[in-house]
Amino acid sequence: MSEESAVSEAMSTGEAESQLVIDIRGATKVFNPGRSNQVEALAEIDLAVEPGEFITLIGPSGCGKSTLLRLIASLIPPSSGSVQVNAKPAEQARLDRDYGMAFQTAGLFDWRSVTKNIELPLELMGWSKGDRRRRAAEMLELVKLSEFAKHHPSELSGGMQQRVAIARALAFSPSLLLMDEPFGALDEMTREHMQDELLRIWKETETTVVFVTHSIPEAVYLSTRVVVMSPRPGTIASTISVDLGDRSAATRDDPAFFKKVTEVRIALREVEG
Amino acid sequence: MNTLKGFSAPIVTGVVLFGLWEGVLTLLNPQGFVLPAPSEIVGALIDNWDEVYQGARITGFVVGSGLIAGIILGILAALLVTRFRTANETITPLAVAVNAIPIIALAPIFNNWFGLTSPRSNQAIVVALVFFPIFINTTRGLTQVDRSQIELMESYAASRSRITREVRIPNAMPFFFTALKLATSLAVIAAIVAEYFGGRQDALGPMITQSAGLTRYDEAWAAVLAGTAIGAVLYFAVIVLERVAMPWHSLIRAQEGET
Amino acid sequence: MPKIDTMAETDDPLVREHRLKQQAAHEERRDAVVRIVRQTVTFVLFMALLAGLYTGYKAFGQAIDDRQHEWAVVGSVLPRTDDLNMPPVSEIFGQFGETPGGRDQIYVKILFDEALFTLREAFAGFMVGLVIGMAIALALAQWRRLEQGLLPYVIASQTIPLIAIAPIIVIWGRKNFDVFPWEWQDWMSVSIIATYLTFFPVAVNGLRGLQSPRPENQELMESYAANWLQTLWRLRLPASLPYLFAALKIAATASIVGAIVGEISAGVEGGLGRRILREAFNYTTGPDRLFASVLGAAVLGIFVFLVVTGVERVVVGNQNRESTT
Numbered sequence: 118m119s120e121e122s123a124v125s126e127a128m129s130t131g132e133a134e135s136q137l138v139i140d141i142r143g144a145t146k147v148f149n150p151g152r153s154n155q156v157e158a159l160a161e162i163d164l165a166v167e168p169g170e171f172i173t174l175i176g177p178s179g180c181g182k183s184t185l186l187r188l189i190a191s192l193i194p195p196s197s198g199s200v201q202v203n204a205k206p207a208e209q210a211r212l213d214r215d216y217g218m219a220f221q222t223a224g225l226f227d228w229r230s231v232t233k234n235i236e237l238p239l240e241l242m243g244w245s246k247g248d249r250r251r252r253a254a255e256m257l258e259l260v261k262l263s264e265f266a267k268h269h270p271s272e273l274s275g276g277m278q279q280r281v282a283i284a285r286a287l288a289f290s291p292s293l294l295l296m297d298e299p300f301g302a303l304d305e306m307t308r309e310h311m312q313d314e315l316l317r318i319w320k321e322t323e324t325t326v327v328f329v330t331h332s333i334p335e336a337v338y339l340s341t342r343v344v345v346m347s348p349r350p351g352t353i354a355s356t357i358s359v360d361l362g363d364r365s366a367a368t369r370d371d372p373a374f375f376k377k378v379t380e381v382r383i384a385l386r387e388v389e390g
Numbered sequence: 391m392n393t394l395k396g397f398s399a400p401i402v403t404g405v406v407l408f409g410l411w412e413g414v415l416t417l418l419n420p421q422g423f424v425l426p427a428p429s430e431i432v433g434a435l436i437d438n439w440d441e442v443y444q445g446a447r448i449t450g451f452v453v454g455s456g457l458i459a460g461i462i463l464g465i466l467a468a469l470l471v472t473r474f475r476t477a478n479e480t481i482t483p484l485a486v487a488v489n490a491i492p493i494i495a496l497a498p499i500f501n502n503w504f505g506l507t508s509p510r511s512n513q514a515i516v517v518a519l520v521f522f523p524i525f526i527n528t529t530r531g532l533t534q535v536d537r538s539q540i541e542l543m544e545s546y547a548a549s550r551s552r553i554t555r556e557v558r559i560p561n562a563m564p565f566f567f568t569a570l571k572l573a574t575s576l577a578v579i580a581a582i583v584a585e586y587f588g589g590r591q592d593a594l595g596p597m598i599t600q601s602a603g604l605t606r607y608d609e610a611w612a613a614v615l616a617g618t619a620i621g622a623v624l625y626f627a628v629i630v631l632e633r634v635a636m637p638w639h640s641l642i643r644a645q646e647g648e649t
Numbered sequence: 650m651p652k653i654d655t656m657a658e659t660d661d662p663l664v665r666e667h668r669l670k671q672q673a674a675h676e677e678r679r680d681a682v683v684r685i686v687r688q689t690v691t692f693v694l695f696m697a698l699l700a701g702l703y704t705g706y707k708a709f710g711q712a713i714d715d716r717q718h719e720w721a722v723v724g725s726v727l728p729r730t731d732d733l734n735m736p737p738v739s740e741i742f743g744q745f746g747e748t749p750g751g752r753d754q755i756y757v758k759i760l761f762d763e764a765l766f767t768l769r770e771a772f773a774g775f776m777v778g779l780v781i782g783m784a785i786a787l788a789l790a791q792w793r794r795l796e797q798g799l800l801p802y803v804i805a806s807q808t809i810p811l812i813a814i815a816p817i818i819v820i821w822g823r824k825n826f827d828v829f830p831w832e833w834q835d836w837m838s839v840s841i842i843a844t845y846l847t848f849f850p851v852a853v854n855g856l857r858g859l860q861s862p863r864p865e866n867q868e869l870m871e872s873y874a875a876n877w878l879q880t881l882w883r884l885r886l887p888a889s890l891p892y893l894f895a896a897l898k899i900a901a902t903a904s905i906v907g908a909i910v911g912e913i914s915a916g917v918e919g920g921l922g923r924r925i926l927r928e929a930f931n932y933t934t935g936p937d938r939l940f941a942s943v944l945g946a947a948v949l950g951i952f953v954f955l956v957v958t959g960v961e962r963v964v965v966g967n968q969n970r971e972s973t974t
Contacts, residue, residue, distance in 0.1 A: 403798030
């Protein structure tokens with residue numbers, strides 16, 4: 118696939134406003150079915166995500182939020198129900214490279230430079246060398262790491278590695294970004310900094326984001342909608358819309374922000390109880 | 391049930407491998423082939439049982455005694471070296487380089503030192519070959535300890551020897567056993583090759599070369615089989631020892647195998 | 650080295666943190682150079698110490714005249730100290746400059762040529778063993794059932810002392826290896842032994858290396874819908890390199906051992922192994938030559954080890970070197 122077609126695809130999804138980016142209906146997941154260690158990870162999940170939304174999945178450990186993310190990514194198939202991404206089966210969306218993904222650990226390849234790491238998906242999609250270089254430079258600009266293009270991951274701090282991972286996930290302009298606790302291993306200061314960076318990138322690129330976290334303030338600060346999940350088996354307990362306008366440092370001290378945090382906390386407490 | 395499952399794959403593969411070996415040789419029947427069919431080797435083993443058994447006893451003694459001496463020396467050297475930080479930093483890389491020396495080449499010198507027909511020179515080769523991997527790996531295990539575990543022990547005001555006993559030695563166990571498994575097969579090979587240069591003439595080494603020289607390949611392979619048996623017995627002994635010495639280790643591995 | 654303008658102002662906390670890290674890395678690299686120099690010096694000092702101990706022990710033995718006494722250990726665990734058993738260090742090293750009878754070359758040149766011959770045998774065997782070992786590792790990594798079934802036999806294969814079968818391989822090779830388009834030569838049979846010793850560590854460590862990528866790296870490649878070959882080439886193979894090099898260091902040494910022993914037992918002329926055997930026969934007339942030839946073998950072993958270590962530095966480079974054995 119060429120750069121142009123990837124871009125035009127991203128545009129075409131933008132044109133069809135009404136079309137859902139993610140449409141999950143009655144999806145379940147059972148691990149090791151029929152065996153002694155059978156686990157019902159997800160039960161009857163329904164979730165619809167509009168273009169441009171920032172969704173966070175939050176819940177206690179074992180609630181299946183990472184599993185749900187992997188169903189959307191089609192890294193594991195659902196046991197029943199349907200998962201649609203961009204109005205096609207999730208598996209087809211994966212083959213079409215409709216989404217980018219970032220993990221808890223940056224998961225950069227130690228043997229590749231920062232630039233080459235960002236180029237990895239582009240190589241797999243058969244982009245020409247010149248196009249790859251140009252796009253990688255753009256992405257480095259976006260995550261403000263241009264001066265580190267030739268460095269190797271082991272020379273970067275944890276937060277910078279995560280930024281490279283985000284640049285890698287966005288390199289081929291996917292309409293959807295899936296993130297599995299990407300800031301979980303960072304210290305609080307770096308974490309808040311990265312949250313602001315992510316929101317800026319989200320606005321600049323107009324992608325849809327599904328973000329897994331177990332931090333309540335993070336969920337409220339980032340998202341337009343917080344999806345609270347309950348464990349054993351994983352189900353969606355409630356959905357809380359967040360409308361705090363443009364975020365800034367002041368937002369974190371805003372009473373409205375604290376109100377939302379409390380709301381999510383109560384929802385989570387009900388789930389745990 | 392699960393253990394049975396674990397063994398079924400190697401057994402099936404074994405039957406297939408040996409079946410193929412026997413089948414191909416029976417069908418093609420090449421003349422003077424170096425590798426006789428398994429049935430011929432077993433036949434030669436039965437026909438020459440007394441000599442092979444005697445040879446295995448002599449070689450087994452060289453392997454066993456050399457192995458034990460090499461292990462003891464290796465552990466002592468590792469404990470000594472880790473006692474002193476600077477000694478450790480200089481001697482360990484040195485030992486890694488010295489380990490690259492083909493020690494078997496020392497056999498002629500050892501033969502002259504300890505007597506051409508004495509098994510002593512063969513033992514010396516085995517000791518030298520076993521010593522290095524044991525020493526290098528045990529040293530690594532004793533030093534590559536989680537810093538926080540040491541700090542925990544220091545917070546209890548534990549003595550140095552206590553820290554060695556409680557933290558360093560358990561930490562060194564997996565390293566030591568990895569080296570020991572390597573050392574057992576090295577020891578058998580070293581003993582047989584060293585015997586080729588000198589030592590008792592009724593040991594396995596001379597038996598292999600003499601039979602091969604007379605193109606009695608089946609007898610040569612019967613002696614090789616005896617050497618393999620010594621190695622296998624030692625290898626399993628090490629695995630049993632490992633289970634006994636580090637019950638926690640096999641538990642961890644079993645859990646990892648589950649997921 | 651990348652240029653970093655530490656003077657430039659920045660408000661990005663990550664960049665500030667990074668600069669501190671860069672500085673630490675820079676100091677670490679400088680320390681690495683110091684370490685290499687120090688290791689080389691200690692190696693030379695250690696060798697001098699060994700020579701000193703050797704000479705000291707010899708002098709002590711001669712002073713108490715160990716030939717005249719019946720010591721239980723001397724001649725059994727410790728060598729006797731006369732010039733036949735322990736030629737003086739000066740004579741061993743002096744031997745390198747001598748021209749042995751019937752040759753117009755000095756001894757060190759002869760040893761060098763023969764070391765090259767042995768190196769060729771070992772290298773050819775090493776390369777074939779590397780390919781076979783990696784092929785086994787790939788197959789075992791691909792099919793788990795195969796790993797369970799075959800791995801015990803790969804391990805068991807190492808207890809078979811193939812080295813001792815060397816003469817048969819050479820004799821048989823002369824007669825039967827005419828299937829190849831080139832003429833089979835005896836040194837190639839020796840290479841087979843080097844191959845046999847090489848493939849095992851490569852297969853075992855290669856397998857561990859191919860299985861080493863973290864699950865999220867696997868998932869990343871899956872999320873790109875990367876095929877088997879792409880995942881192998883871009884993820885599994887690069888990730889296996891540190892493990893592989895740990896094996897190659899063992900294998901390089903083992904291939905030299907295999908070549909030397911193979912030459913000796915197979916009667917292949919022209920290499921160091923054969924040289925050592927010949928000097929062992931002529932021990933009574935020139936014990937110092939035997940010691941010198943064994944030293945040559947030691948140098949060859951350490952040489953190949955250093956070459957593999959150097960290649961590792963270049964190839965693996967920035968990757969975190971995990972020590973694996």
